[in-house]
Amino acid sequence: MPKLKQLTIEGYRSIDEEIVINFPNNIPLVLLGENNAGKSNIIRAIDLIFGEFHPKYKKLDDFDHFNRDPKVPIKITAKISGLVGTLSFKGNQMGCSGLKFRSVKGSDNDFVGIQSTDGKENQFVKTELREELLSIIVNSEYNLNYQLSYSSKFTLLSRVTKAFHEKLSDDPKKISKLKSLFSEIKDTFLEVEEFKVFNKNMSSIADSILSNMTHALAFDFSAYDPSNYFKTLKIHPTENGEIRAFEELGTGQQQILALSFAHAYAKSFMGQGLIFILDEPEAHLHPLAQKWLAKKMFQMAQDGLQLIITTHSPYFIDLNFLEGINLIRKEDNCTYNINHTAQSLYNHCLQTGSNSKKTSLDSTIPFYANNSTPHILSGFFAKKIILVEGMTEEFALPIFFERLGLDSTEFGIEIISVGGKGNLAKWWRLYTLYTIPTFICFDNDSKKDDEKGEKRKDALKAIGIKDEELESILSTDDWTITNNYCIFGKNYETTMRNSFPDYENIENQIKETLGSSSKNLIARETAKQINLSSETEGKKQIEIIIEKIRHL
Numbered sequence: 001m002p003k004l005k006q007l008t009i010e011g012y013r014s015i016d017e018e019i020v021i022n023f024p025n026n027i028p029l030v031l032l033g034e035n036n037a038g039k040s041n042i043i044r045a046i047d048l049i050f051g052e053f054h055p056k057y058k059k060l061d062d063f064d065h066f067n068r069d070p071k072v073p074i075k076i077t078a079k080i081s082g083l084v085g086t087l088s089f090k091g092n093q094m095g096c097s098g099l100k101f102r103s104v105k106g107s108d109n110d111f112v113g114i115q116s117t118d119g120k121e122n123q124f125v126k127t128e129l130r131e132e133l134l135s136i137i138v139n140s141e142y143n144l145n146y147q148l149s150y151s152s153k154f155t156l157l158s159r160v161t162k163a164f165h166e167k168l169s170d171d172p173k174k175i176s177k178l179k180s181l182f183s184e185i186k187d188t189f190l191e192v193e194e195f196k197v198f199n200k201n202m203s204s205i206a207d208s209i210l211s212n213m214t215h216a217l218a219f220d221f222s223a224y225d226p227s228n229y230f231k232t233l234k235i236h237p238t239e240n241g242e243i244r245a246f247e248e249l250g251t252g253q254q255q256i257l258a259l260s261f262a263h264a265y266a267k268s269f270m271g272q273g274l275i276f277i278l279d280e281p282e283a284h285l286h287p288l289a290q291k292w293l294a295k296k297m298f299q300m301a302q303d304g305l306q307l308i309i310t311t312h313s314p315y316f317i318d319l320n321f322l323e324g325i326n327l328i329r330k331e332d333n334c335t336y337n338i339n340h341t342a343q344s345l346y347n348h349c350l351q352t353g354s355n356s357k358k359t360s361l362d363s364t365i366p367f368y369a370n371n372s373t374p375h376i377l378s379g380f381f382a383k384k385i386i387l388v389e390g391m392t393e394e395f396a397l398p399i400f401f402e403r404l405g406l407d408s409t410e411f412g413i414e415i416i417s418v419g420g421k422g423n424l425a426k427w428w429r430l431y432t433l434y435t436i437p438t439f440i441c442f443d444n445d446s447k448k449d450d451e452k453g454e455k456r457k458d459a460l461k462a463i464g465i466k467d468e469e470l471e472s473i474l475s476t477d478d479w480t481i482t483n484n485y486c487i488f489g490k491n492y493e494t495t496m497r498n499s500f501p502d503y504e505n506i507e508n509q510i511k512e513t514l515g516s517s518s519k520n521l522i523a524r525e526t527a528k529q530i531n532l533s534s535e536t537e538g539k540k541q542i543e544i545i546i547e548k549i550r551h552l
Helices: 039-050 156-168 172-190 193-210 251-268 287-302 319-324 342-351 361-371 374-381 391-403 421-433 454-462 467-474 492-499 503-514 519-529 537-550
Strands: 003-010 019-022 029-032 074-081 086-089 092-103 110-115 133-138 273-279 306-311 325-331 334-339 384-388 413-417 438-442 479-481 485-488
Touching: 003 039, 019 334, 029 039, 029 319, 039 074, 039 092, 039 133, 039 273, 039 306, 039 334, 172 193, 287 306, 319 325, 319 342, 319 361, 342 361, 342 421, 361 421, 374 413, 374 421, 384 391, 384 421, 391 413, 391 492, 391 519, 391 537, 421 438, 421 454, 438 454, 454 467, 479 537, 485 492, 492 503, 492 519, 492 537, 503 519
Parallel strands: 029 306, 029 325, 133 273, 273 306, 384 413, 384 438, 438 485
Antiparallel strands: 003 019, 003 074, 074 092, 086 092, 092 110, 325 334, 479 485
């Protein structure tokens, strides 16, 4: 089956310098990133090469060129495996390993094939060769009614029925049998008198109007298209055994049905290439449905359906398939992508102090995948991340920050509880691998799970603290704030009580009001009520943290 293996894009929309996207086998390509980072421009580039319209005749606008400058050439190159058709030049047939598109304002688009033998460009790309691998985009703007219609030969239904027809055409006996059956059905229609009269009148009028034309039109009310029997097939959604209209379905349901149809197509016709693009499938699905769909999509990819997903949902991130994850970022209005493998993650872990005896290449991906949660994975969508030990800090810090002028949500800052000191280094390593600025917070409470300080040392060594500095840092019982980390003294509650004169009184009032001893809830409500109008040690220290986060 033809598969897209690599795509390079240059000069297209928000993409200036060349970006390279690799497509791992039987793994969905997942494009992550904030709004306006350039994810949609990547899928448009894929569709420009593999979509319904031939790229050579595609009319591009000024905004299709980087920085809206028509002098900037557009270059898109696709490496493909499994193409059956060949390139032809001067009577010689050569295999094709890819396609290349170039566009410069004022000249015709250039669309060539890449010879698999020597990598040279070939100007002659047959339509049949290009149609071996085509793309389909499904999002809220692409109605399922279109994909399951015969509006063009590129719709999902048209491709399926074409494949059926090609199989049927190999059996003359079946064709003869169908002709006879279809003729009987048409004769039955003609037994309806009104239909018979209308058909006769329509044909008579057409004959008189079109008689002087070289190619006359013959009006024939036939229930079937004899050139392709399978075009009589219609797809209808059903509910409780009753047929429904596509318009009755929600957009999320339509996307799932389109995906199911594409999956069946990929499994049934393994020689037919299809790039199925789902643009933000979570947009019309509730969280549980997102989780279910994501699971099904990864299974479908393993069955051979080439899937590309753009998403803002952590449910569509699976670290087991790390190679398919591309973080799309924009800097100085230029889009770029960050992609990693098990090897690069493993190397990063070792370079940032991970224990080489406990860390192995084979265990790295399962280790991260098995410990990830949707909340932790939401860090991929953040501009900056603050890692904290537990829910107490996750609940309280955003309130302190906002009251002192830093709304973490406004600035794309995600505060993530990792469930203990031992997980700080782990997730810091993952996020910084993808160059997401990450700040860590913990306390020096050693009674619970880090009596010897090994977990805190691991976190500090990961961010670059030297061995000779560790003991003095781990022995502090007061605030310690640097550019990369914050220590809440001996423990969060004690340090807050010592830093805000009214903290303990408010804590006690909240305990009585809530009738609860939950540290997390008490810390959150105390943060809401604590006096921040006067200059206290606590206010001063939190303002220092805010300043460090702003410059992270």
